[in-house]
Structures are given as C-alpha cells and as structure tokens.
Amino acid sequence: MAELIATLAIWAIPVLLAITLHEAAHGYVARAFGDRTAERLGRITLNPIKHIDPVGTVAVPVGILTLSTLFGGPAMLFGWAKPVPVDPRFLRRPKQDMFWVAGAGPMINLAQALVWALLFKVAFLFGPGGSWLALARMSDAGIHINLILALVNLLPIPPLDGGRMLVAALPYRLASWVARLEPYGMVIVLLLLFSGGLSMILWPLYALFRQFFLSLVGIGV
Template sequence: MESLIATLAIWALPVLLAITLHEAAHGYVARHFGDPTAEQEGRITLNPFKHIDPVGTVLVPGAILALSSLLGGGGMLFGWAKPVPVNFNRLRRPKADMLWVAAAGPFMNFLMALGWALLLKFGLSDPLGTYAEPMREMGMAGIQINSVLMLLNLLPIPPLDGGRIVVSLLPHRLAWKFARIEPYGFPILLVLLFTGILGHILWPLIAIFQTLLATLFGF
C-alpha cells in the first residue's frame, strides 16, 4: 500500500499537467486563429479542474498506475481530459489553421517533456540532496507521460491531433474522405491497444525520443 501511495504521489502532478495543459494549448491557439469558443466556455485556463475528466484524467491513469505498482510491471500510462471545444468553422482559415490548433497539444507535451528532463537533470546533479530522489522520480514520470501523450496524439488517426494535421495537409477531396474515418477513430485505437499493435508502434518512437532527451541533457 505504501508503494502504491508513493507511486500515485510521484505521478499525480506530471499526469495532471500533461493532460490539462495539452487541452488548454488547443484552446489558446484556436483563439489566436479566430475561434473564441474555448475562451467563452472558460477553458483557456491553467485551472486543472476546468479540464479534468473523472474517467480519463483520474480513473484510467490511476488504475494503470495501481496495476503497474502491484504487478511490478511497466504498462503504457495514458489518459485524457475533457476535450476543449473548437469550432473549426470560426477559424479565419479553417483547413489551414486546423493544423496549428491540432499541433498545439502535442507541442505543449514536448515542452513539458523538456521541463521534466531539466528537473531530472537537477536531481541527478546532486544525488545525495534532500529532494534529489523525488526530483528524479517525478522528472522521469513527467518525461514518460508527456512522451506517450505527444506521440500517441500524433498518430494519423482522426480525431487524434495527428489525424487532424493530416486532414489539414491533404487536398480538399482527399481530406474530406480521410475525415470520414473520425467516428471510427476511437474503436480503431482500442483495437490497436488491446492487440498490442499500439505498443509496437509507440514504444520504439518513445525510446528514440527519450534517448534524444538524454543526449541533449546529458543524463
């Protein structure tokens, strides 16, 4: 039980920030390109309670962490927040601006991964310091969750961010046909997850990204 509580304490802040700031970034960029919908609904905020989804932000990550802690495994931790409302028709150039709105979330995860890598570096620089171990563990947790969310969301499956980026880049006729996959996107993702295909796709990408971070920060 103590191990589980310690695990949840280390992961709580990185998971909360990774999921909620990802969504807030979508709203901020949408407002920049002309859609005030998220702002009007109070979703361009750092207040996590505005973004928390009881299942995706709390229950699912918590259950994965609990099982991982009890079984001694290292499953893929992921979750989601309440999607920020974006009305693409209100963007100044809906198809072109969709790319930037969609890319904002993964880019925020990229920036947070850099921040957590810096915290890990500080923890490693003074290994006997009072807060060194918590900094190392929280830094590693932050890198892990942001790596997963960034690369997962960049998969070219609507309605994931990567799917919307593809729709933005394709010619109109192909974009319209590709966008019709969106109602089936989540079931496709679940099939990939439970068949293990998703892990085979993501883990090598995550390993490459984390190796680049380790090289950049020297740890």
C-alpha cells in the same frame, strides 16, 4: 499499499500538468487564430478542474499505475481530458489554421518533456537521496507521460490530433476520406491498445525520443 500511494503521489503532478496544458494549448492557439469558443466556455485556463475527465484523467491513469505497481512490468501510462471545443468556422483560414490548433497539444507535451528532462538533470547532479530522489522520480514520470501523450495524439487517426493535422494537410478529396474515419477513430485506437499493436508502434518511438531529450540535457543513456 504504501508503495502504491507513493507512486500515485509522484505521478499526480506530471499527469495533471501534461493533460491540462495539452488542452489549454488547443484553446490558446484557436483563440489566436480567431476562434473564441473555448474562451467563452471558460476552457482557456490552467485550472485542471476545468479539464479533468473523471475516466480519462483519473480512473484510467490510476488504474494503469495500480496494476503496474501491484503486478510489476512497464506501463504505457496515458489518459485524456475533456476536449477543448474548437469551431473551425471561426478560424480565419479553417483548413490551414486547424493544423496548428491540433498540433498545439502534442507540441506543448514535447516542451514539457524537455522541461522535465532538465529537472531530471538537476536531480542527477545534486542527488542521490532524499528530495532529489523524489524529484528524479517525478521528472522521469513527467518525461514518460508527456512523450506518451504526444506520440499517441500524433497518430494519424482522427479524432486524435495527428488525424486532424493530417486532414488539414491533405488535399480536400483525400482529407474528406480520412475525416470519415473520425467516428471509428477511438475504436481503432482501443483495438490497437488491447491487441498490443499500440505498444509495438509507440515503444520504439518512445525510446528514441526519450534518448533524444535526455541527450539534449547532457545525460547519456
């Protein structure tokens, strides 16, 4: 039980930051391109309470961490928050601007992964032991959750961010066909998750990106 509590404490800040900044980024970019829907609803904020989804932000990550801690093995930790509302009608160039609005979330996760990699480097230089070990574990968690969130959301399946970016980038006829998948998108993702297909797709990409970010800060892996 003590190990589980310690694990949850290490992961809490990286998970909340990853999910909160992801959603806030959508709102900030949407406002920059003319859509103030999220602002009017109070969703352009760094207050995590405004973005927390009881299932996606709490139950799912805690459940995955609990199972991983109790039974061992690598965990593909992920989660989600309440989606920030975006109304494309208010964007200055709805189709083009939606590409950047959708891409803002994954991009902020990649930026956070780099920041956590820098903190990991700091812990690596001044550790081991004590608070430096805690920082190293938290930084490792931050790299993990941000890379997983970025990679999952970049899958070209609407309503994921990658799917909406694909719809924005394709010609109208193809975009219309891909957009029809949106009602079934999360079912597809869940089927991939429980069939093991999601792990087969994401783990090699995760390893590649992790190695890249650590190499950027001068840590050989």
